[in-house]
Amino acid sequence: MSIPLSKLETDLVGTIKSIHAGQELHRRLSGLGIRTGIRIKIIRRSPFNGPMQIRVGHTDLMLRPADAAHIEVCLAS
Amino acid sequence: MKRIAVLGMPNTGKSTLFNRLTGAGAHVGNWPGVTVDLLSAKILLGDAMVEIVDLPGFYNLHGFSEDEAVVRHFLETQPVNLLLVVLNSSQLDRQLALPLQLRDLGIPMCLVLNMSDEANKLGVRINTGKLEEALSAPVLSMAAKFGTGIEKLKGELNQLLHKHPELVHANEATFDQDIRIEHELDSLVHQSVTNPISLPVSMTDKLDRVLLHPWFGLRVFCFMMFLLFQAIYGLGTPLQDGMGWLFDQIKTDLLVPLAANWPGPVKSLVLEGLFDGISTVLTFMPIIALFFLLMAIVEDSGYLARAAFLTDSLMSRLGLDGRSFVMQLMGFGCNVPAIMGTRIMRTPALRTLTMLIIPFSLCSARLQVILFVVAATFSPKAAPIALFTLYLASFAAAFITALLGRKHYKNREPLLLELPPYRLPTWQFLGFEAWRATRQFMAGAGGFIILGVLMVWFLTHFPFNVPAASGQTLAGGISRALGPIFAPLGIDNMLSTALLFGFVAKEIVIGALAVIFSVGPTELSSVLAHRLDWVQAYSFLLFTLIYTPCLSTIAVLKQESKSWKVATVAVLWPLTLAWLSSFAFYQTARYFL
Numbered sequence: 001m002s003i004p005l006s007k008l009e010t011d012l013v014g015t016i017k018s019i020h021a022g023q024e025l026h027r028r029l030s031g032l033g034i035r036t037g038i039r040i041k042i043i044r045r046s047p048f049n050g051p052m053q054i055r056v057g058h059t060d061l062m063l064r065p066a067d068a069a070h071i072e073v074c075l076a077s
Numbered sequence: 078m079k080r081i082a083v084l085g086m087p088n089t090g091k092s093t094l095f096n097r098l099t100g101a102g103a104h105v106g107n108w109p110g111v112t113v114d115l116l117s118a119k120i121l122l123g124d125a126m127v128e129i130v131d132l133p134g135f136y137n138l139h140g141f142s143e144d145e146a147v148v149r150h151f152l153e154t155q156p157v158n159l160l161l162v163v164l165n166s167s168q169l170d171r172q173l174a175l176p177l178q179l180r181d182l183g184i185p186m187c188l189v190l191n192m193s194d195e196a197n198k199l200g201v202r203i204n205t206g207k208l209e210e211a212l213s214a215p216v217l218s219m220a221a222k223f224g225t226g227i228e229k230l231k232g233e234l235n236q237l238l239h240k241h242p243e244l245v246h247a248n249e250a251t252f253d254q255d256i257r258i259e260h261e262l263d264s265l266v267h268q269s270v271t272n273p274i275s276l277p278v279s280m281t282d283k284l285d286r287v288l289l290h291p292w293f294g295l296r297v298f299c300f301m302m303f304l305l306f307q308a309i310y311g312l313g314t315p316l317q318d319g320m321g322w323l324f325d326q327i328k329t330d331l332l333v334p335l336a337a338n339w340p341g342p343v344k345s346l347v348l349e350g351l352f353d354g355i356s357t358v359l360t361f362m363p364i365i366a367l368f369f370l371l372m373a374i375v376e377d378s379g380y381l382a383r384a385a386f387l388t389d390s391l392m393s394r395l396g397l398d399g400r401s402f403v404m405q406l407m408g409f410g411c412n413v414p415a416i417m418g419t420r421i422m423r424t425p426a427l428r429t430l431t432m433l434i435i436p437f438s439l440c441s442a443r444l445q446v447i448l449f450v451v452a453a454t455f456s457p458k459a460a461p462i463a464l465f466t467l468y469l470a471s472f473a474a475a476f477i478t479a480l481l482g483r484k485h486y487k488n489r490e491p492l493l494l495e496l497p498p499y500r501l502p503t504w505q506f507l508g509f510e511a512w513r514a515t516r517q518f519m520a521g522a523g524g525f526i527i528l529g530v531l532m533v534w535f536l537t538h539f540p541f542n543v544p545a546a547s548g549q550t551l552a553g554g555i556s557r558a559l560g561p562i563f564a565p566l567g568i569d570n571m572l573s574t575a576l577l578f579g580f581v582a583k584e585i586v587i588g589a590l591a592v593i594f595s596v597g598p599t600e601l602s603s604v605l606a607h608r609l610d611w612v613q614a615y616s617f618l619l620f621t622l623i624y625t626p627c628l629s630t631i632a633v634l635k636q637e638s639k640s641w642k643v644a645t646v647a648v649l650w651p652l653t654l655a656w657l658s659s660f661a662f663y664q665t666a667r668y669f670l
Contacts, residue, residue: 024141025491031086031136032493033171035259047291050390053496057170057272058199060281060496062386064393067491 001075005040006052006068013041014073021070029071033057039076078119079127079238080155084148084179085163086172087134088497090191094163094221095131096509098231105517106130110154112639113147114420116513123235130157133423138178138252142490144423149252152182156244159237160186166196166203166218169270176212177258177265183248185241186214187233194220195498200273207269222503281379281498288383298387301380302406305371309364309410314441316363324356342541346531349538349545354530357582358523361413361629362515368407368414369514370507375403376421377502382494389492395476396483398422398492401431405475408438412630416637417514429643430479430486432634436626436651437474439467442584447618449587453602454614463615467622474623474654522632529628533581537574546592552577566620566659567613567667576620582627612670616663624655 002017016038019026029035033056043053043060051062083098085091095103099118106117117130132151133144160179164172169190176188190196190203205216215233219226287293332352336344375381385399392402400422408415415435422428439447447467451460536552543549548557548570555577556563556570563573571593578589591601609617625631625648635644 024489027137027140028142028491028493030259031140031171031174032495033168033174043285044289046289046386046390047295048390050388050393051386051492053285053289053386058167058201059171062382062389062492062494062496064389064492067493 002072003074004069005042005054005063005071005073006065008040008042008073008075010042010044013039013076015039015076017072017074019071021067025067025070032061033059034061034071040071040073079122079125079242080157080244081127081129081159081161081234081238082151082155082157083129083131083161083163084175085134085191086136086165086168086175088495089134089163089165089172090221091134091163092131093503093506094189094191094219095129096506097221097224097227099129101509101512103131103513108151108155110150111147113143114517115147115151122231122238125238127158127234127238129161130155138175142423143425152184152247153249153252156246157184158241158244159234160184161189161234162186163189163191166190166193167199167201169201169203170266170272171262173208173265173270174258174262176214177261178251180212180214181248181251183251184245185237186212187237188212188214188216189221189230190216190218191221193218194223199279202271204269204271208265211265211268222500222506279498284499285383285496288380289386294383294387298384301375301384302403305375306406306410308371309368309407310441313364313367313410316367317360320360320363321356324352324360328352328356342538345538345541345545346534350531350534351527353534353581354527357530357629358519358526361411361518364411365414365417365518366511366515368411368418370511372407372414372418372421373507373510374502377500377506379497379499381421382496385492385494386496393492395479396427396486396488397431397434397479398427398488401427401434404431405435405438408435408440409471410441412436412438412440412626413518413633414514416630416633417518420637424488424490426486427488427490429638429640430482430488432638432643433482433486433647433650434475434478436630436634436647437471437478437623439471439622440583442582442627443622445584446579446586446621449602450605450614450618453605454609454611459611463611463618467618470619470658471622474651474658477654478650517636518633521636522629525632525635526629529632530581533578537578544595546574546578546589562656565664566656567616567663568620568659572617576624579621580625580628582629583621586621612663612666615666616659619662620655620659622655623651623658625652 008014016036018036019029038056041055043055045052049065051064052068054061054063083091083095099120103116103118105114108115113133115130117128119126119128132148135145135148137145162176162179176186179186205218208216217226217230217233288297332348336347381400384403388399388402392399404415404418407418412435416432419428419431422431451463455463537546537550539551547553552574556573559573560570574593575586575589579586594604596604631644631647634647
């Protein structure tokens with residue numbers, strides 16, 4: 001079962017199943033190492049529904065929930 | 078001449094490496110068709126002069142951002158001998174994608190695995206031999222921040238230049254095809270990089286728990302901004318005043334006696350036009366250097382990205398991002414460096430919108446005028462309220478501008494910022510940043526500012542046989558002509574002449590008023606108190622706060638945006654908004670009071 005990354009709970013790890021984004025966002029994401037099969041951990045969320053801090057490998061990134069909604073993940077064991 | 082292009086993703090220490098290689102001699106070069114400033118320097122490598130060009134940080138050779146387009150355009154049009162590709166050692170799992178993309182360009186490469194100290198700490202092990210073999214390019218491990226490995230790198234570059242003496246054009250076909258490298262990347266990372274199974278809880282994680290805490294984080298942010306503002310205001314303003322004092326001394330002790338026998342108009346041109354213009358430019362030097370020093374600390378330490386994280390939810394609603402807010406706050410010290418500081422934002426639309434809201438920040442120059450007029454015309458009890466509401470008006474003007482402008486300057490790029498580990502910046506790097514920004518301001522905006530000061534001098538002094546700034550001068554004529562426009566705001570001709578002076582620098586308004594009323598600064602208070610009631614005074618202050626930013630601000634806006642259109646908007650829109658605000662306030666107040 002997959003959920004949008006924006007709905008993944010803080011401190012949980014998800015594996016990217018698919019990315020439903022335009023070419024522009026898609027290429028930017030892949031440049032940052034976010035692509036299918038990669039594991040993402042949600043570190044924290046900023047106040048007032050602001051961006052979320054995610055960890056991919058050794059990189060910490062911030063991402064707005066609206067953009068994260070385009071990324072489908074399934075819970076990693 | 079031989080040429081090396083330095084490329085890499087953001088946050089790889091690319092600029093630090095470039096600085097280490099080239100020293101302080103780097104300058105902004107002009108490249109045909111390239112819209113952003115590129116630093117380049119000529120250095121002696123072995124027996125030959127080599128030009129080193131620092132290309133903007135980018136994530137994907139096939140990406141759509143402006144920086145990515147700049148890199149592509151540069152590689153398409155400029156032949157180079159060598160690509161120096163800088164990678165962050167601890168992020169090779171994704172950064173190796175870059176050399177895989179670049180490899181197909183057919184230009185010899187040299188790879189630097191930078192920040193090896195951080196990778197060691199994290200327990201990342203790298204097999205450089207395997208990388209060299211797979212990418213058929215030499216691979217060097219180093220920590221540019223500490224200067225380790227620089228001499229070795231220079232030797233390697235020298236050897237490579239002997240091996241590849243010809244300038245090569247990139248194989249253009251590669252720019253169009255976005256080949257799937259993901260599989261190759263995975264196997265390359267698998268072969269050459271060993272990551273620890275679990276990451277140790279780092280210092281950065283611990284700091285983030287406090288600094289990004291939903292409750293503490295915003296408070297620490299406010300405190301940090303307060304400190305920064307205090308540093309700029311508390312150190313920068315006295316420095317600026319000190320420079321001003323120095324120039325006054327030079328003027329009265331050296332120039333005035335020297336010019337004693339010169340004909341009136343020439344004397345006035347040199348003393349009140351040219352000299353004041355040059356000293357206006359020079360008095361900005363310390364504040365710009367200080368600002369960039371502080372900004373470099375905030376940015377390189379990794380805190381700026383955190384500030385963006387904390388304030389994004391408010392700013393994204395205005396079509397801006399958290400970094401805009403930091404720059405806007407810095408603008409309360411001085412607008413000029415804050416506008417130059419927007420260069421950290423790499424999206425043109427976002428950057429332009431931020432540059433358009435910064436001039437509404439109530440800077441220290443305007444504060445001088447406001448404090449003087451408020452003290453003269455308001456009761457001690459009402460004065461703080463007047464000041465506070467003007468600060469509110471400053472934010473309101475900026476937010477209204479953002480709301481109106483966000484449709485036109487639509488920011489299409491997603492906010493995908495790295496939160497780099499906290500790092501201590503090096504003094505050398507801070508020095509470079511401060512020095513470069515100051516030099517760029519002098520070269521880019523200096524001439525424009527001097528011309529503007531000369532123009533205002535001419536308006537307020539011609540014809541030469543009447544008292545300066547009086548009703549008979551050109552400026553007086555303009556004020557009379559504009560009288561009907563200012564009358565509904567409660568601003569008379571004498572006050573509007575002072576506003577014309579204020580275009581040069583807002584703090585001049587008080588001095589100009591003293592000249593216009595032909596009184597000393599001490600009598601000016603009572604003249605103002607006598608001539609203006611509080612409604613008129615407040616309307617005048619509201620106008621002073623919002624109207625056309627000072628000449629230096631316009632000059633850097635033009636320099637940074639490289640667009641006359643943006644500079645024109647930055648002149649006309651605040652004028653319109655100032656008029657509307659003062660009109661609304663004055664007419665409402667007069668109706669009720």
